[in-house]
Amino acid sequence: MAIKKEYLLQIRDIGGLIILFVMPMVLLVTITMVQKGSFDSITGTRIPILLVDNDKGEIAEMVRQELGRTGNFVVVEQIDHKSFDEQEAKAAVFRGDYQLAVVLPPQLSVDLNLQIQQNVDLIMQEFSYDAGEVKTKKIKVLQEKDVNLYFDPATQTSFKTAIKSAIDKLIATVEKDKVYKVFQEELGVSDSAIFDQRQLLKYQEIGPQHVQEKPSAVQHNVPAWSLFAIFFIVVPLSINIVKEKSQGTMVRLITNPVPYAIFLLGKTCAYLIISLLQFYLMLLVGVYVFPLLQLPAFEVGSYFIQLSCMALFSGLAAIGVGILLGTLASTQEQSAPFGATFVVILAAVGGVWVPVFVMPPVMQQIARLSPMNWGLNGFYDILLRQGNWTAILPNIILLFLFFTLTLAVAIIYDNKKRTV
Structure with missing residues (x-):
């Protein structure tokens, strides 16, 4: 009752x-x-990224390809079928139209290649046993290059950190590949297999064996x-x-x-x-x-x-x-x-x-x-x-x-x- x-x-x-x-x-x-x-706006969907390419070189092309290859980003280089510069990209991001704009500096490929070549030449000189072969080259001091990242002010800090880390890793990978390539050229080795460029350290997420989804x-x-x-x-x-x-x-x-x-x-x-x-x-x-x-x-x-x-x-x-x-x-x-x-x-x-x-x-x-x-x-x-x-x-x-x-x-x- x-x-x-x-x-x-x-x-x-x-x-x-x-x-x-x-x-x-x-x-x-x-x-x-x-x-x-x-959640999807950050991790679940492909995020459009404005790319301002002031480099016009091979480094910019590799960055463009790698950003598109990750599957998380869509590289946008035209707005309404028109090219844009850094100021226009900055304004579009700050309006909230896009979450991120990446601006590559001018002469990035040229200066990066020159820096790598100079460093490799110095190393090769140290290993040269013939004094006649040693050619002292004038070292050109290069200015640091800034890759400008413009974020939507409403973007979370964790997203900004993840993007910075990803781009930094991307540039480092590109630089590493260029170093190997210059060494091969200096040593006169055409077979790229002499250098094992596979990434040795990988990260594997391990959970219960029967868990299929995050x-x-x-x-x-x-x-x-x-x-x-x-x-x-x-x-x-x-x-x-x-x-x-x-x-x-x-x-x-x-x-x-x-x-x-x-x-x-x-x-x-x-x-x-x-x-x-x-x-x-x-x-x-x-x-x-x-x-x-x-x-x-x-x-x-x-x-x-x-x-x-x-x-x-x-x-x-x-x-x-x-x-x-x-x-x-x-x-x-x-x-x-x-x-x-x-x-x-x-x-x-x-x-x-x-x-x-x-x-x-x-x-x-x-x-x-x-x-x-x-x-x-x-x-x-x-x-x-x-x-x-x-x-x-x-x-x-x-x-x-x-x-x-x-x-x-x-x-x-x-x-x-x-x-x-």
């Missing part, structure tokens, strides 16, 4: 049902599309915002408890020969089913609605039971907070704003909005105290780290202990403060 009472209250509150079920799905779709677009915005947002929706039941749950106290319903309930814990158990069962329904609706959105919006589908795989288990215990933790808040609060004006604000704080601290690893060290330690962080880590263990039951068991235990503690505090407080 306690469970039936809770469902009757929820069914009669249409606005509350919309907040519990519709708003989280809208929030999930909106946030995922925004993050997906932001984590995406979808894999983060579906569990993260499902947790946010589940914990948002704190607001209606606490309001209902306060209503029962203010309207006299609680007085009638406690006059029955039934322990107070039974009424709390009824609320727990009712809202636990609601939290699972929220989670399953979010899964349906991720699996079936996302592909219609040209977003990657959320892949449940063979982890449905584990995901459901994490959602269940996360729901218990949220219910514990709601019951405790409703027991402590005396008015709706206290429970509603505090509950909503507290859930937002738990989400922010727990890593729902901002990943924990980018937080300051102090905040990373504080994040470990958030039940949302326990739930989110459990979902990560399942989806990204392919964890088994043993891996998620610590998070499940923490969530259950949190529920038990909040429920016990609520019961003890109610027994102490009850006047009827």
